[in-house]
Amino acid sequence: MAVYEHDVLVVGAGLAGMRATIAADAGGANVAMITKVHPVRSHSNAAQGGINAALTSRGDDWDDHALATVKGSDYLGDQDAIEVMCSEAGDTLIELEHMGVIFNRDEEGHLGTRRFGGQEVARTFFVADITGQALLQVLYEQIVKSQARIYEEWFVTSLVMVDGQCRGVVALELMTGQLHLIKSKAVILATGGSGRVYEPSTNGLIVTGEGMAMAYRAGAALMDMEMVQYHPTTLKGNGILMTEAARGEGAYLLNSEGDRFMEKYAPNMMELASRDVVSRAVQTEINEGRGVDGCVLLDLRHLGRELIETKLSYINEVALDFVNVNLADQPVPIRPGCHYIMGGIKTDVNGATTIPGLYAAGECANVSVHGGNRLGANSLLDTIVFGRRSGHTAATYAAEAGEKAISESVINADRDFIKLLMSREPGNDSWAKIRRDMGDTMNEHVAVFRNEDGMQTAVKAILQLKERFAQLAVRDNSQVFNTSLLFTMELGFMLDVAETICVSALARKESRGAHYRTDIPERDDENWMRHILVHASPEGPSIDYLPVVITRWQPQARSY
Amino acid sequence: MQVTLAIKRFNPESDKPQPHYEEFTVDVEEHFTVLDSLIKVREEVDESLALRCSCRASICGSCAMRVEGHATLACKTKLISVMDGQSKVRIEPMTNQPVIKDLVVDMKPFWDKIRDVEPWLQPQEPEPEDEYIAPNEAMIHLTGVMGCIMCGACVSDCTVLEVDPNFLGPAALAKAYRFVGDPRDDADKHRLKELSKYTGIWDCTRCYECVEVCPKGVAPMDRIMALRDRAIAAGFDGNYGARHTEAFSDLVEHSGWLDELRMIPKTFGMFNPLSLGPLLGMIPIGLRALRRRKLPPIRHKSIPGVKNVRRIFKKVEARK
Structure with missing residues (x-):
């Protein structure tokens, strides 16, 4: 068996993973990146609107960005972490520009801005409406330059734990079907979100949450998993994202009566209130019969063809391709859809999880800077700031970690599991059926509006799906590029993530941020300025609590 | 259904x-x-x-x-x-x-070629403290190229790659243009020199397939043509491709239409010893054309309105 060995191994090659790799490489570590898809296929490329930063050089104030983020989080974000992110945002942005990102400019050739939700000031920097893709390409360019090793189209199946430390991973090479042990003194999980636990979702089919599930299985704490963001504007039908930048540039939300209904819900910020607020408003309009065919309308007509074609060309392409709407001529039907998970693997501001040697950054992590609701354009910032910090910290840790003997038998459990999946007699069930049932369950009961009964129903349903999974066979016994095996293994991880979302949601007996309970509609600062931690135990998920870190901003009533 | x-x-x-x-x-x-x-x-x-x-x-x-x-x-x-x-x-x-x-x-050959064009910004030094100042039009223009999602469709249907797998291909060349066209990049000369070699910009046959199939409107061939213009302007005109382009335009300016017979020595260079091979190689093609009565006339006459053609050339020249 070939032996692979590194100081730092980064799992996932989206923005957080690549930024971590670049930082670890700069820190002198022998670093490699392992990813189930080519880096530029990562889901970071679907981020559209931009990246937030308060540039102090032009008179903006990062305190103001931090306060908007704290308020956006519905006071569940840790304020020390938010201060780190917002104070480092300016340098982060300039660094990206120097690396080669072709940010749109203003008339003098300086970086241009647009407005985004939950903020009074225009401090979102952007590349048309393909900002994520533009950043992803540039970070990949830097990876090519660095010549860091990439295990491309390798799927990590478990973390290797030795004496309570994370010391590497077991991974399936898709091209050959071989399982490998990759030893590493530190491992950084940057595996992205878990949006596909829901159906429909704006997320790509690859966004299956295995990093969170793997950390959870290895004993790490997941935090605030109940906080799942529904984006207010996803396309009718297939649920593709229509960027918040549309509203940032001035688009309206209209109901069936042609009213800008946000007046009722957020009279000051209107369409640019924070996402949880807008999603609830849209869903309320639909539920109360003022929708159009299960949607409301996003109206860009008054922005004019030229602006749409230069600054919002991608969503115009998407609207034309999928619903045959030209945004300059017609409003487009949209509805809220699962988009992002604020919850994730609990880390400190340097990416360290509760397991020595294991780090996490990006959407799979929870630092926590987004708390109960993430502001638009803060996710790209999160990936770059905490990607860099985790890469740097992991490299430093690895330099002092020393050697540990690792037996090659650590791959046996995964090898046996794969054999078992392939040897079972195929019944009528399939990974696709279970995955769809899971997505439907989550979207029905743990969505924009939640209540005790619905969440209890969801927990039971997920447990039943887990039983079905325990009988599931992989029909394809091939070795080369066996996606049936891959999707089945992903599903196993997704079911764990779904379960942690449900039990965390049941545990939070209040409404805060994206977690809105119709049976307990008020925020309860007295009892619930607390994070919810969930650990794996033999009896199933076990819940724990941690107070929110407050530095300067006491909870206030939240209105937009 | x-x-x-x-x-x-x-x-x-x-x-x-x-x-x-x-x-x-x-x-x-x-x-x-x-x-x-x-x-x-x-x-x-x-x-x-x-x-x-x-x-x-x-x-x-x-x-x-x-x-x-x-x-x-x-x-x-x-x-x-x-x-x-x-x-x-x-x-x-x-x-x-x-x-x-x-x-x-297997997209490894695809990525290897992307790698070959040194796909990272090589900016002017020293780095400014804040952002580089750049015209928005240039950035919007580059956004069109940056819109490339590296799907490989253009490479799949490229008619040159079908016969010469060494060609860098439309995706890598569009990527190269993204840097040459970037006002912040300082490695233009080096890039254009490399791209003017065999496997580079002059190997495209302008068949338009890449423009047709690109799902993102990147129009790789147009980027290759823009690279050719920049390469010639930067002085990298000593290769067959650049000479072919110049000969083409000289001949049309002179007689109003293409003189295919004189095109050949003008492209290869009559007294260039290195051109002897390619020139001799044209002989069988000439003989085949003669047999099929497709050899262009030895005496090439100017078209009646040639003065007007020359006037067009003058106007275009004046604009440069």
Whole structure:
């Protein structure tokens, strides 16, 4: 068996993973990146609107960005972490520009801005409406330059734990079907979100949450998993994202009566209130019969063809391709859809999880800077700031970690599991059926509006799906590029993530941020300025609590 | 409605691996994309069907394949747009790239060529404290090129790569343009020099396939032509490609139409010893043309309105 060995191994090659790799490489570590898809296929490329930063050089104030983020989080974000992110945002942005990102400019050739939700000031920097893709390409360019090793189209199946430390991973090479042990003194999980636990979702089919599930299985704490963001504007039908930048540039939300209904819900910020607020408003309009065919309308007509074609060309392409709407001529039907998970693997501001040697950054992590609701354009910032910090910290840790003997038998459990999946007699069930049932369950009961009964129903349903999974066979016994095996293994991880979302949601007996309970509609600062931690135990998920870190901003009533 | 997908399959693990077509008939909705229908086959009929896909929104670049003989993104292609009244749709893996299994190809050669153009910004020093100042028009223009999602469709259908796998190809050259066209990049000369060599910008035959199949409007061929202009302007005009371009324009300016016979020595250079080979190589082609009465006239006459043609050239020159 070939032996692979590194100081730092980064799992996932989206923005957080690549930024971590670049930082670890700069820190002198022998670093490699392992990813189930080519880096530029990562889901970071679907981020559209931009990246937030308060540039102090032009008179903006990062305190103001931090306060908007704290308020956006519905006071569940840790304020020390938010201060780190917002104070480092300016340098982060300039660094990206120097690396080669072709940010749109203003008339003098300086970086241009647009407005985004939950903020009074225009401090979102952007590349048309393909900002994520533009950043992803540039970070990949830097990876090519660095010549860091990439295990491309390798799927990590478990973390290797030795004496309570994370010391590497077991991974399936898709091209050959071989399982490998990759030893590493530190491992950084940057595996992205878990949006596909829901159906429909704006997320790509690859966004299956295995990093969170793997950390959870290895004993790490997941935090605030109940906080799942529904984006207010996803396309009718297939649920593709229509960027918040549309509203940032001035688009309206209209109901069936042609009213800008946000007046009722957020009279000051209107369409640019924070996402949880807008999603609830849209869903309320639909539920109360003022929708159009299960949607409301996003109206860009008054922005004019030229602006749409230069600054919002991608969503115009998407609207034309999928619903045959030209945004300059017609409003487009949209509805809220699962988009992002604020919850994730609990880390400190340097990416360290509760397991020595294991780090996490990006959407799979929870630092926590987004708390109960993430502001638009803060996710790209999160990936770059905490990607860099985790890469740097992991490299430093690895330099002092020393050697540990690792037996090659650590791959046996995964090898046996794969054999078992392939040897079972195929019944009528399939990974696709279970995955769809899971997505439907989550979207029905743990969505924009939640209540005790619905969440209890969801927990039971997920447990039943887990039983079905325990009988599931992989029909394809091939070795080369066996996606049936891959999707089945992903599903196993997704079911764990779904379960942690449900039990965390049941545990939070209040409404805060994206977690809105119709049976307990008020925020309860007295009892619930607390994070919810969930650990794996033999009896199933076990819940724990941690107070929110407050530095300067006491909870206030939240209105937009 | 029903559709029959004729999918070109290849299983490297079978006893005698042989590409073959397999037909699947499935119920589909009118709004289905090719990808929707393939996912339906994979989920409901044959779990072993291999393809790459993720975003379903033409941004991740995973699902490029050939549909009805042309490379495209399966997620961006509505079934109804390719059915053309027929109920059968032919789906094949991309070409010019080795097939691994079914619709999955090995993109290593693709990425190797991207790597070959030094795809990272080599900016002016010293770095400014804040951002580089750059005109917005230049950035918006580059956004069109940066819109490339590296799906490989252009490489699949490139007619030059079909005969010369060494050609850098449309995607890598468009990527190179993204840096040459970037006002912040300081390595223009070096880049253009490298790109003017064999396998570079002069090997494109301008067939337009890459422009036709690109799902993101990147128009790689137009970028290659822009690189040619910049290469000549930067003084890299000592190669056949650049001389061919200049000879073409000189001859048309002189007589109003192309003098194909004089084109050859002007391109290769009459007294260049290195050109002896290529010049002699043209002789059999000339003889074949003569036999088929397709040899251009030895005495090349100017067209009647040649003065007007020259006036056009003067005007264009004046504009530069």
